[in-house]
Amino acid sequence: MADRPQIFGIPTSTFCWTARLVCAEKGQAHDFFEMIPGGVLDGVRHPFARVPVLRFRGITVYESPAIARYLDRELAGPPLQPKDSLALARMDQWISATADYLYDTMIGGVVAQRLVAPLDGREADEAIVAEQAAAMREQLGVVDEMLCSNRYLAGAELTLADLFLAPVIHWVDKTPEGNEALDVYPTLRRWFHGIAERDAFQATLPIVTF
Numbered sequence: 001m002a003d004r005p006q007i008f009g010i011p012t013s014t015f016c017w018t019a020r021l022v023c024a025e026k027g028q029a030h031d032f033f034e035m036i037p038g039g040v041l042d043g044v045r046h047p048f049a050r051v052p053v054l055r056f057r058g059i060t061v062y063e064s065p066a067i068a069r070y071l072d073r074e075l076a077g078p079p080l081q082p083k084d085s086l087a088l089a090r091m092d093q094w095i096s097a098t099a100d101y102l103y104d105t106m107i108g109g110v111v112a113q114r115l116v117a118p119l120d121g122r123e124a125d126e127a128i129v130a131e132q133a134a135a136m137r138e139q140l141g142v143v144d145e146m147l148c149s150n151r152y153l154a155g156a157e158l159t160l161a162d163l164f165l166a167p168v169i170h171w172v173d174k175t176p177e178g179n180e181a182l183d184v185y186p187t188l189r190r191w192f193h194g195i196a197e198r199d200a201f202q203a204t205l206p207i208v209t210f
């Protein structure tokens, strides 16, 4: 039985990265195993063919928000979920918005075309990039405005919400459209740099050569 968290998935996936970030922020070593969505590794599988999957102390958990909350409660280290009800609601709000809207526009739209398509030997679909980049700019504006009055997404403290969005912004910043958009939003860029400089982020940074 694994005595430290084992995370199964793909290194570049933002959802997998969040699970790893939670372990790192808690100061807990973990093992990462590469497993493609739909794959089976050492008996571990995601019933809906996604990643990540967590295996820890003989149990498996899938769905990154569930994994993140579970690891935060189970592991020693600084809490990443606020006790205050409103701050907790803000955290859940931003996890949901990131997973349900921002991810689709930024990763599924812009990053998939600009970074993933060339890696697969395909050309970017410029019509998709133009449409999704416009939506991305609007969404980044909403985040930037909120961060003008809060240090982190849920308030004064770093929470799981920040650990869901920061990996998305990492990939966004590597696209020309994203990099340009972040120049328009210095508060958001500052927030991102603050997280990107943390030991946990650096220790879990996926290595990819574009």
Ligand SMILES: N[C@@H](CCC(=O)N[C@@H](CS)C(=O)NCC(=O)O)C(=O)O
Pocket: 013, 014, 015, 016, 037, 049, 050, 051, 052, 062, 063, 064, 065, 099
């Ligand atoms: N709701 C899932 C989403 C996970 C997800 O979509 N992961 C992507 C990788 S970033 C995946 O497995 N994609 C495979 C597919 O869409 O078929 C979670 O939060 O864990």
